[in-house]
Amino acid sequence: MAELPTGIPMALEPLVTRLLAPNASAYTHTGTQSYLVGDADLAVIDPGPDDPDHLAALLRAIDGRPVRAILVTHHHRDHSPATRPLARATGAPIVGAAPFASDYEGGRSDAAFDRDYAPDRVLGEGGSVAGRGWTLTALATPGHTSNHLCFALPETRALFSGDHVMGWATSVVSPPDGDMGDYMASLEKLMGRDDRIFYPGHGEAVDNPARLVRGMLGHRRQREGQILRRLGEGVSAVPDMVARMYAGLDPRLVPAAERSVLAHLHDLRKRGLVAEEGALWRMAA
Structure with missing residues (x-):
């Protein structure tokens, strides 16, 4: 190709x-x-x-x-x-x-x-x-x-x-x-x-x-699991999650990774699993 x-x-x-x-x-x-x-x-x-x-x-x-x-x-x-x-x-x-x-x-x-x-x-x-x-x-x-x-x-x-x-x-x-x-x-x-x-x-x-x-x-479900684990560890900002989850990522693709993580977080929020506090995220109470 x-x-x-x-x-x-x-x-x-x-x-x-x-x-x-x-x-x-x-x-x-x-x-x-x-x-x-x-x-x-x-x-x-x-x-x-x-x-x-x-x-x-x-x-x-x-x-x-x-x-x-x-x-x-x-x-x-x-x-x-x-x-x-x-x-x-x-x-x-x-x-x-x-x-x-x-x-x-x-x-x-x-x-x-x-x-x-x-x-x-x-x-x-x-x-x-x-x-x-x-x-x-x-x-x-x-x-x-x-x-x-x-x-x-x-x-x-x-x-x-x-x-x-x-x-x-x-x-x-x-x-x-x-x-x-x-x-x-x-x-x-x-x-x-x-x-x-x-x-x-x-x-x-x-x-x-x-x-x-x-x-x-399966890949998307694994990403969702990673996000929940990072939140459980206290990592609450999207850029920090991406830095932990996407080791070795081409720097040009970091903004795309951040948008996809944010999309996962929005979906998790709709399902009642996480909550948003400004630019930070946490597990739902």
Whole structure:
């Protein structure tokens, strides 16, 4: 994956082609992956950042074929801004995740919100778009963001998992838009499915998705246990918890770790297990 050049279409299976955007970073890995679904006509999933080179690569790969829809898993700037120039170039509607609905942006440590994202049609659970020989059906998977969707391709039992399940790292969950309880419930939801493969927004395809999702659930439960142990030891500030729990972490990722720990704490508070006192946390009485 690290050697995959940007802007070069890669056929993953007869109905799925991947293009890598040139936006590699500590939070996007090698870059955002855009997907073309179909053959005679197409859907484009997560066209990525508004980058002229990536847009040109998408249009070359589309090669004049009708685009039935431009689908968006969620409203982060590494996933949705290219919807607008791509819609102008192809005439296709923008479909998928709900638009930005909050004034909150402070404290984000992953990709910022795309405040200009404006879908022509919002998909809820079970909503779909279709073309010749393909169907994409939305699964509501909130957690990473409140509006996150995955898209199932039943013809090949593939799932486009956006940033909910990635092929290289766990997703950042940053409150208040991100919600750890919702994220865990969305993982449990995927455990009840029989998808053959996941195509994530970042990282390699996941060819044993049930095993990965099970491991992600276990990892989050272990983090929760660590947090409760740190609170029991008297460690009550989020930065101190991260310093104890994430030994050797890349300094660029410390803000993301702090947001995820905070998301766990918010979930534990909702469940009555911890209490907040300003910037400090403690076990609930």
